[in-house]
Amino acid sequence: MAQLTDEIVLDVANLSVDIATPRGPLHAVRDLSLQVRRGETLCIVGESGCGKSMTALGLMGLLPKAATRRVERLAFLGEDLGHASPQRINALRGNRMAMIFQEPMTALNPAYTIGSQMTEPYRHHRGVTAAAARARAIELLAKVGIASAAQRLGQYPHQLSGGLRQRVMIAMALMCEPALLVADEPSTALDVTIQAQILRLLRELQQELGIAMILITHDLGVVARVADRVAVMYAGEMVEEASTASLFRHQRHPYTRGLLSCIPLPGRSKSAALGTIPGAVPSLVGDLTGCSFRARCGLASEACAGVIPVHDDGIEHRWRCTIHPDSIISAQARIQTAAELPPLSQ
Amino acid sequence: MKQPALFSAQGLTCSFNLGGGFMRPARTLHAVNGVDLTLERGEVLGIVGESGCGKSTLARMLLGLLPPTGGQIFLDGKDIHTLDRKAVARRIQPVFQDPYSSLNPRRSIAAIVALPLEVHGIGTAATRRTQAIDMLERVGLPARFAGSTPRQLSGGQRQRVAIARALVMRPEIVICDEPTSALDVSVQAQILNLLADLRREFNLTYVFISHNLGVVEHVATRVAVMYLGRVVELADTARLFARPRHPYTQALLASVLTPEPGLGIPDTGLGLEFPDPLNQPSGCPFHPRCAQRLPTCSSAAPRLITSPAGDHVACLLHPNSHSEPTS
Numbered sequence: 281m282a283q284l285t286d287e288i289v290l291d292v293a294n295l296s297v298d299i300a301t302p303r304g305p306l307h308a309v310r311d312l313s314l315q316v317r318r319g320e321t322l323c324i325v326g327e328s329g330c331g332k333s334m335t336a337l338g339l340m341g342l343l344p345k346a347a348t349r350r351v352e353r354l355a356f357l358g359e360d361l362g363h364a365s366p367q368r369i370n371a372l373r374g375n376r377m378a379m380i381f382q383e384p385m386t387a388l389n390p391a392y393t394i395g396s397q398m399t400e401p402y403r404h405h406r407g408v409t410a411a412a413a414r415a416r417a418i419e420l421l422a423k424v425g426i427a428s429a430a431q432r433l434g435q436y437p438h439q440l441s442g443g444l445r446q447r448v449m450i451a452m453a454l455m456c457e458p459a460l461l462v463a464d465e466p467s468t469a470l471d472v473t474i475q476a477q478i479l480r481l482l483r484e485l486q487q488e489l490g491i492a493m494i495l496i497t498h499d500l501g502v503v504a505r506v507a508d509r510v511a512v513m514y515a516g517e518m519v520e521e522a523s524t525a526s527l528f529r530h531q532r533h534p535y536t537r538g539l540l541s542c543i544p545l546p547g548r549s550k551s552a553a554l555g556t557i558p559g560a561v562p563s564l565v566g567d568l569t570g571c572s573f574r575a576r577c578g579l580a581s582e583a584c585a586g587v588i589p590v591h592d593d594g595i596e597h598r599w600r601c602t603i604h605p606d607s608i609i610s611a612q613a614r615i616q617t618a619a620e621l622p623p624l625s626q
Numbered sequence: 627m628k629q630p631a632l633f634s635a636q637g638l639t640c641s642f643n644l645g646g647g648f649m650r651p652a653r654t655l656h657a658v659n660g661v662d663l664t665l666e667r668g669e670v671l672g673i674v675g676e677s678g679c680g681k682s683t684l685a686r687m688l689l690g691l692l693p694p695t696g697g698q699i700f701l702d703g704k705d706i707h708t709l710d711r712k713a714v715a716r717r718i719q720p721v722f723q724d725p726y727s728s729l730n731p732r733r734s735i736a737a738i739v740a741l742p743l744e745v746h747g748i749g750t751a752a753t754r755r756t757q758a759i760d761m762l763e764r765v766g767l768p769a770r771f772a773g774s775t776p777r778q779l780s781g782g783q784r785q786r787v788a789i790a791r792a793l794v795m796r797p798e799i800v801i802c803d804e805p806t807s808a809l810d811v812s813v814q815a816q817i818l819n820l821l822a823d824l825r826r827e828f829n830l831t832y833v834f835i836s837h838n839l840g841v842v843e844h845v846a847t848r849v850a851v852m853y854l855g856r857v858v859e860l861a862d863t864a865r866l867f868a869r870p871r872h873p874y875t876q877a878l879l880a881s882v883l884t885p886e887p888g889l890g891i892p893d894t895g896l897g898l899e900f901p902d903p904l905n906q907p908s909g910c911p912f913h914p915r916c917a918q919r920l921p922t923c924s925s926a927a928p929r930l931i932t933s934p935a936g937d938h939v940a941c942l943l944h945p946n947s948h949s950e951p952t953s
Contacts, residue, residue: 327810471676471837473896476881480891498810501883505891524887542815543885544844553822554815554844560780 287318289460289492293353297334300346307564308334310516316492323507324496331516332496336464341369375405378453382465384445388437395433402455420451443474464496512536515572522597532599535573630703633665639696640683655904657683659855670832672846678903680855681835685803689720719792723804725784729776736772739790761790782813801833839882843867851875854901854911861937871939874912
């Protein structure tokens with residue numbers, strides 16, 4: 281296992297992404313700040329539309345044309361990328377900053393062989409010979425567990441299974457020894473048995489090579505098994521951030537608690553209904569004030585329409601909620617007890 | 627004499643002929659390969675398996691949407707081929723995975739839910755509408771949604787419409803094919819709770835197809851595990867999850883990432899080769915990936931054997947799987 285050093289690979293302060301729509305700008309990401317250190321895995325978790333993929337694209341400078349990015353600080357290995365030239369970003373992206381996408385079939389070009397897709401960026405960034413690039417590709421395919429790597433280089437993406445394609449994506453991302461790897465739902469399109477193998481491989485390589493990884497997922501099971509730290513996003517905002525152990529031991533934000541109670545768990549009583557979060561995610565178009573979760577929150581009060589404070593319990597566990605840290609547990613307990621009482625009509 | 631099961635299938639097979647092209651031979655894809663199932667009234671039969679295992683093809687055959695190439699389906703002991711198509715549809719209804727493509731985008735919610743009644747010629751337009759709105763309310767959509775079109779609704783609301791449409795005929799059996807796979811986890815929980823409530827209220831029997839083992843464990847009373855078109859294990863839910871007997875079921879359960887930090891990512895030892903239904907291995911279909919395989923597994927196909935408790939498993943590691951079961 282690589283040593284956790286304090287070297288901060290990516291330091292982001294107040295990242296916002298707006299998407300132009302006919303009804304006005306949609307605030308997809310709002311004032312998001314995060315840091316990832318060398319050898320660390322940060323998971324960004326949330327449901328569809330919470331802004332997690334836009335965060336990834338915003339960090340990599342790959343946003344669609346309709347989107348605009350504002351960022352106070354975007355530092356990669358100490359270098360300011362918030363105002364860097366497109367040439368500088370191009371020199372880093374695919375080189376020291378790499379990305380893995382959800383669906384390897386659409387991320388890989390169907391008209392080129394695996395070999396040419398793997399070697400082209402390496403030759404571009406490093407200026408090495410075709411033979412050297414080919415040797416590096418074979419080395420990495422072997423590292424991600426692909427047998428007869430030399431033959432695979434001549435194959436096209438459609439000749440590989442989903443799990444193999446995702447391994448090729450991982451090998452391709454590692455070609456130029458990235459310091460930062462952003463993986464957007466890397467295992468979501470795969471079957472469970474393949475998902476476990478891909479995540480295991482990704483985690484091992486990340487630790488071995490000391491890469492800072494941002495892994496984006498909607499699956500709290502993946503988070504629990506892979507992450508060192510977790511950021512929970514809701515409606516474009518980070519609502520809670522903590523070490524994995526701390527987050528799963530005591531979730532502070534009502535949304536995080538709700539999300540965990542929704543998951544059917546082995547051994548949980550079958551007669552008991554699953555927890556649910558009533559309602560749906562609010563529209564992110566127009567002026568947004570207060571807590572965006574308040575319409576669905578069982579603990580909401582008038583204060584939730586105002587400015588929401590960020591609490592910190594001193595062990596790098598932060599959450600954005602009006603409820604005081606000491607009262608949230610007892611308030612939640614009160615609600616649960618009330619829900620368990622039989623209805624009055626019976 | 628034993629009462630026939632509510633719904634059963636025997637030796638159900640479905641193969642597709644893939645037409646050959648220029649310089650390419652025609653090939654046969656065995657999507658479902660001799661599946662036997664019985665469904666008793668009131669139970670929830672979960673069907674799990676990975677992509678390409680034939681679970682959706684099985685669902686389409688059970689619904690009568692796809693003619694089997696072999697085997698029979700019985701409703702109350704009668705072959706459904708001998709029964710009237712509409713009479714069968716009245717008793718068996720589907721809920722599909724994607725509520726975006728399974729609802730007509732140009733019709734109102736009330737019209738979508740009333741359509742089965744219209745097809746079967748039940749009641750007048752006015753009574754059909756009342757019944758539809760009543761059913762929408764039971765699935766948690768207030769009457770004010772009746773005039774909306776599907777595009778005005780969220781994914782969870784659309785799936786409620788699909789459920790209302792399935793239930794408006796008051797069927798006995800509902801076949802749910804991945805009903806929550808397209809939904810977020812908080813919405814999935816709402817739909818699973820709704821399906822559980824409706825089952826009690828209307829005394830329904832479900833076939834519940836999913837790739838999500840946590841969901842299946844939560845809803846099913848019995849679970850069938852499919853691999854390459856075959857049922858490799860079928861058992862009571864609690865027993866299957868506590869003591870899986872087939873190596874594939876064991877690997878499948880071990881792969882599930884539960885939200886328990888500190889456990890790490892399991893090593894299933896399944897290797898990289900994903901099963902290809904076009905190129906099925908000889909003997910046991912799972913043997914190329916199986917860590918516990920015996921020398922005979924590549925030549926002898928195991929039979930599905932029944933334990934005294936009524937559970938089934940098809941694996942040569944279990945005695946009797948290779949010989950005629952002793953009675």
